[in-house]
Amino acid sequence: MRQKIERGTENLALADRENFSAISKLLSQWRDEESALLTRIENRAIELAPLPEAIDVIERMGENFANLKxxxxxxxxxxxxxxxxxxxxxxRNATTGGIKHPELFGELTAHPSLAKKPMPIPDEAIGRRKIWREIADLVRQSKTPLHLKDFCDHIGTEDASHAACHVRRAERAGLIKKVGHQGGWVNA
Incomplete structure (x- = not known):
């Protein structure tokens, strides 16, 4: 609505006498609509029910997720x-097996009429990558033992010592275990 008003104001400045009153009238209507919308937005804290437009946005968000950008x-x-x-x-401080580590946590609380309980936000979505957890998940999903090369490929590195560091953390957490000298790692 704000963009419409700005464009209308620009058009009004460029309008000739014949179109001046029509553009002015339309601009006045848009300002009234904007005022009504702002009043509804300001009163949203008082109203328990969300605006119908908000419900429509949430319903379509799954379909239009690719268009959010x-x-x-x-x-x-x-x-x-x-x-x-x-x-x-x-x-918060967390313990996984033998490892004590800081863990990011988050929760999103929606409008009361949309969701009763807060929704957890995983730490991966917040932005901290836990590679040793990813390695444990990879091992858990695999039907055969995995080797250091598999972990290097997963992490996206050619540095085996970097991958080995994360594998050791996953071992200390008790999530994976080594099978023999050349056997690889399996789920603990």
């Missing part, structure tokens, strides 16, 4: 404001 920042921010009540991200 091309979405307008203003529209996307507006949709998020209407649907997300809060986002909490923090760090």
């Amino acid at each position: 091309s979405a307008g920042r203003v529209q996307l921010a507006h949709a998020i404001r209407l649907t997300v009540a809060s986002i909490t991200i923090g760090t």
Whole structure:
């Protein structure tokens, strides 16, 4: 709506006398619509039910996930404001097997009429990669023992010592174990 008003104002400045009143009238209607929308947005904290537009955005989000990058920042921010009540991200100490490590955690709380419980945000989505956990998942999914070369390929490195460091962490956490000298690693 803001873009329409800005474009209308530019057109009004360039309009000749014949079109001036029509553009002015249309611009006035758009300003009234914008005012009504802003009032609805400001009153959203009072209303328990979300705006129908917000529900439509959530319903279509799965279908249009690929288009989010091309979405307008203003529209996307507006949709998020209407649907997300809060986002909490923090760090807590965790223990996995024999390893004590900081773990990122997060939760997203949606508008009460959309979701009753907060939704957890995995630490991978927050931005910290736990390669030793990825290695343990890879071993868990494999039907045969995996070797250091497999882990190098998964990590995307040619440095075997880098992969070995993460394999040792996964072993210390008790998630994988070595089978013999040349046997590789299997699920613990």
